[in-house]
Amino acid sequence: MTLDLSPADRAKFATARRAVDFVEDGMRLGLGTGSTAAWMVRCLAARIRDEGLNITTVATSTRTAEQARSLGIKVVTLDEAKWLDLTIDGADEFDADLNLIKGGGGAHLQEKIVATASDRMVVIADPSKEVETLGAFPLPLEVLAFGLNASRTLVEQALTSLDVAGREAVLRMNGDQPYRTDEGNCILDLHLRRIGDPRQLSMVMNQIPGVVENGLFIDICDAVVIGHADGRTETRDIATGSIDERQIDLDAAFATLGN
Numbered sequence: 001m002t003l004d005l006s007p008a009d010r011a012k013f014a015t016a017r018r019a020v021d022f023v024e025d026g027m028r029l030g031l032g033t034g035s036t037a038a039w040m041v042r043c044l045a046a047r048i049r050d051e052g053l054n055i056t057t058v059a060t061s062t063r064t065a066e067q068a069r070s071l072g073i074k075v076v077t078l079d080e081a082k083w084l085d086l087t088i089d090g091a092d093e094f095d096a097d098l099n100l101i102k103g104g105g106g107a108h109l110q111e112k113i114v115a116t117a118s119d120r121m122v123v124i125a126d127p128s129k130e131v132e133t134l135g136a137f138p139l140p141l142e143v144l145a146f147g148l149n150a151s152r153t154l155v156e157q158a159l160t161s162l163d164v165a166g167r168e169a170v171l172r173m174n175g176d177q178p179y180r181t182d183e184g185n186c187i188l189d190l191h192l193r194r195i196g197d198p199r200q201l202s203m204v205m206n207q208i209p210g211v212v213e214n215g216l217f218i219d220i221c222d223a224v225v226i227g228h229a230d231g232r233t234e235t236r237d238i239a240t241g242s243i244d245e246r247q248i249d250l251d252a253a254f255a256t257l258g259n
């Protein structure tokens, strides 16, 4: 029963359930990472099982790969899949142009590679992720451990000439050790508060030696599905400007999960 779920989880489930409607038989699909994406993987597994769909997936983290495989979903590498039809992933923030901040879970490097190797990227989010201006959520930078402090100094220097409201670069920790990504790199979380020009910031950050990838997704996302705790969903498509509203029966949908 979805009544046992928190309002936040009901909203995540609603967006996830609506987004898997875009999956078609035979597709090669990118699977995002995070709590919303985890709901999507459960919904996808149910559709594959109930409809006998032939779906090949590429995961954006070891976490997601393990979850997908445990639910019987076929997972291959991106090089094996070559190219993807669709990627469905969560986000930490999105704006009116569907530019995103991602990487709250430390997976934005693989997520960006997978999303840009897809014909289409659909973001799944609850309404709290929508912002007028990106930047309240700290922007993650994946950075090589080698020369980390030098890279951090260069990042903070570069930020002084950019249109942002804060400059603090905080090393993400896992207990008393630096957090390590799937690639073995570190994460600097940039507390910028407001990002005036996301495109410029993204380009400048990726020019700094040691920075592997930043969490800004500019002109990558094609549509967002916003889910609400009462089962309402709204899908906005950036290319057509269309808005599609659907009501998900959360209890009925939950009963189909079986996982």
Ligand SMILES: O=C[C@H](O)[C@H](O)[C@H](O)COP(=O)(O)O
Residues within 6 Å of the ligand: 032, 033, 034, 035, 036, 037, 089, 090, 091, 092, 101, 102, 103, 104, 105, 106, 107, 108, 111
């Ligand atoms: O690295 C993590 C990813 O970018 C996630 O998609 C993002 O942090 C959103 O996660 P959640 O759905 O848990 O809010």
